[in-house]
Amino acid sequence: MALTASTLAPEGSSQQSYLWTLNFGPQHPATHTTLRLILKLEGERVVDAIPDIGYLHSGFEKIGEHLDYNQYVTVTDRMNYISPMANNVAWHQSVETLLGITLTRRCQYVRVIIAELARISDHLLSCGAIGLDVGAFTFFLYAFNQREAIYDIFETLCGARFTNSYTRVGGVLHDITPLVIEKIRAFLKTFPKTLDDMERLLNRNRIFVDRTKGVGILSREEAINASATGPVARASGVTRDLRRDEPYLSYEDFDFKVCCMRSGDCLARYLVRMAEMYESLRIIEQAIENLPSGPINVGPDERTTIPEKQQVYQTIEGAITHFELVMANRGFRVPCDESYAATESPNGELGFYLVGDGSHVAYRARCRPPSFLHFALFPRLIRGHTLSDVVAVLGSLNIIAAELDR
Amino acid sequence: MVISQEMIDRLQRQFPNCTTSEALEQARVVVVRQDLQEVFQWLKEESGFDLLVDVTCVDYLNYRGAQQRFGLVYLLANTETSERLTLRVMLDETDLEVPSAVPTWEGADWLEREVWDMFGIHFTGHPDLRRILMPEEFIAHPLRKDYPLQGRGERHNFPVLTRQTGLK
Numbered sequence: 001m002a003l004t005a006s007t008l009a010p011e012g013s014s015q016q017s018y019l020w021t022l023n024f025g026p027q028h029p030a031t032h033t034t035l036r037l038i039l040k041l042e043g044e045r046v047v048d049a050i051p052d053i054g055y056l057h058s059g060f061e062k063i064g065e066h067l068d069y070n071q072y073v074t075v076t077d078r079m080n081y082i083s084p085m086a087n088n089v090a091w092h093q094s095v096e097t098l099l100g101i102t103l104t105r106r107c108q109y110v111r112v113i114i115a116e117l118a119r120i121s122d123h124l125l126s127c128g129a130i131g132l133d134v135g136a137f138t139f140f141l142y143a144f145n146q147r148e149a150i151y152d153i154f155e156t157l158c159g160a161r162f163t164n165s166y167t168r169v170g171g172v173l174h175d176i177t178p179l180v181i182e183k184i185r186a187f188l189k190t191f192p193k194t195l196d197d198m199e200r201l202l203n204r205n206r207i208f209v210d211r212t213k214g215v216g217i218l219s220r221e222e223a224i225n226a227s228a229t230g231p232v233a234r235a236s237g238v239t240r241d242l243r244r245d246e247p248y249l250s251y252e253d254f255d256f257k258v259c260c261m262r263s264g265d266c267l268a269r270y271l272v273r274m275a276e277m278y279e280s281l282r283i284i285e286q287a288i289e290n291l292p293s294g295p296i297n298v299g300p301d302e303r304t305t306i307p308e309k310q311q312v313y314q315t316i317e318g319a320i321t322h323f324e325l326v327m328a329n330r331g332f333r334v335p336c337d338e339s340y341a342a343t344e345s346p347n348g349e350l351g352f353y354l355v356g357d358g359s360h361v362a363y364r365a366r367c368r369p370p371s372f373l374h375f376a377l378f379p380r381l382i383r384g385h386t387l388s389d390v391v392a393v394l395g396s397l398n399i400i401a402a403e404l405d406r
Numbered sequence: 407m408v409i410s411q412e413m414i415d416r417l418q419r420q421f422p423n424c425t426t427s428e429a430l431e432q433a434r435v436v437v438v439r440q441d442l443q444e445v446f447q448w449l450k451e452e453s454g455f456d457l458l459v460d461v462t463c464v465d466y467l468n469y470r471g472a473q474q475r476f477g478l479v480y481l482l483a484n485t486e487t488s489e490r491l492t493l494r495v496m497l498d499e500t501d502l503e504v505p506s507a508v509p510t511w512e513g514a515d516w517l518e519r520e521v522w523d524m525f526g527i528h529f530t531g532h533p534d535l536r537r538i539l540m541p542e543e544f545i546a547h548p549l550r551k552d553y554p555l556q557g558r559g560e561r562h563n564f565p566v567l568t569r570q571t572g573l574k
Contacts, residue, residue, distance in 0.1 A: 053538060062549060226512045363469060368462075368481070
């Protein structure tokens with residue numbers, strides 16, 4: 001069935017005569033990325049909406065069947081490019097679950113720090129974008145100025161600002177340096193002030209509250225039934241946060257709150273994200289002050305990370321591991337098994353279903369994208385609201401088309 | 407979180423045709439297709455698995471030791487107790503009809519559309535089973551293992567494999 005105006009109201013139906021059909025996207029400033037909506041309007045009211053996705057489909061899951069476990073991390077960068085570090089962590093956590101690798105304490109803490117920095121970066125963009133879409137341009141600039149600081153930290157950490165590819169199977173690319181720690185500490189000092197400023201700018205702003213309060217209400221039952229996760233579900237009163245409920249990495253060590261609201265409208269989703277940034281800051285602060293010493297990567301016996309030069313030259317285990325890893329027909333020992341591991345990414349539950357077949361590439365690398373399920377909620381949220389609310393609802397769901405279409 | 411043994415036993419009693427196993431600390435249940443709709447209802451209404459995390463599929467065309475071509479995977483979670491369950495249904499090329507999970511979990515809507523798009527598995531009772539990521543006029547199902555990685559519009563240059571022919 002082709003997606004045309006007749007899909008919305010069949011030919012000959014009584015509604016056909018006075019309803020307008022409006023095409024929104026795929027190229028539109030307020031969609032931020034490439035996605036298309038077909039809206040059925042009665043005057044200014046949206047009667048129905050049909051999302052049409054796939055404009056950014058690039059076959060990431062097919063590529064996952066041809067790149068090895070370390071190479072594929074570069075592709076995960078390009079999924080949710082607002083928080084690539086969180087995707088890196090999610091991917092390698094799935095791989096390590098399949099391979100049965102336990103990370104070192106230091107590596108777990110470092111991954112927590114980068115995942116939480118990515119969360120702040122993502123929430124800054126999504127809150128900034130909803131502000132921008134409903135007319136608060138200053139707010140957006142405050143948010144983007146701070147994202148720059150996070151990019152700067154990531155650049156110092158791994159050399160790349162945007163597509164980081166920082167994690168590796170069993171460890172990370174480089175150990176965290178004192179300079180990075182210094183920069184993160186500086187960020188922890190300056191950022192709360194900006195966050196307070198941002199809250200003062202928008203939280204009680206009459207125009208913003210009028211545009212978002214009571215718009216796009218999602219009830220708790222609907223949220224669970226439609227598989228919503230992350231801030232979208234928590235704004236509707238679902239108290240599920242994988243960091244607390246199924247602690248991965250070392251989240252059980254940290255003291256933080258799970259931020260929830262009950263109203264389930266666009267304002268609630270915005271407020272949950274703002275509150276989560278404060279909690280992320282608390283987690284980073286605890287992690288950076290209690291960063292364990294010791295090796296960052298797993299030892300040479302695991303045969304997953306390239307050992308240090310000194311180990312390669314001076315120990316037989318190091319030499320063997322290095323040989324095994326760099327030879328084309330060698331590599332990891334991967335079980336013929338299947339596993340699913342999920343992380344609480346900024347947008348919701350991001351997990352990978354991996355099937356290993358003993359070779360160096362995954363037999364199947366399924367990504368469970370949170371945006372995909374959130375965008376399916378869109379017609380339900382927008383029904384009955386006005387055309388100008390489309391951008392507010394889109395902004396509050398934080399739809400990233402690259403993650404949506406993969 | 408790992409599922410309790412009591413739950414597994416209850417499931418086994420209710421549906422004697424299913425087989426349960428556990429690996430990598432994840433509980434897995436293989437269900438026969440005839441039971442599927444009842445299993446969905448039972449898991450949601452009686453056992454509290456209210457969140458459908460994911461629906462996906464694996465093509466076992468040249469997977470060592472596999473008996474059937476496709477494995478449909480349902481990942482479920484309980485939002486109260488954080489229990490997780492992996493439900494699997496094995497399918498063969500000759501019959502790719504599966505009852506839809508949309509009446510039980512609405513979240514299955516787009517997930518099943520994607521499985522249809524990528525693997526060509528037909529969900530009966532789905533309200534709107536159209537392609538979702540590929541264009542409407544696309545003819546193949548690109549995540550099947552006999553679909554090439556590269557080549558522009560060249561599906562016809564590659565043989566269509568089945569599990570029987572593929573094993574030679």
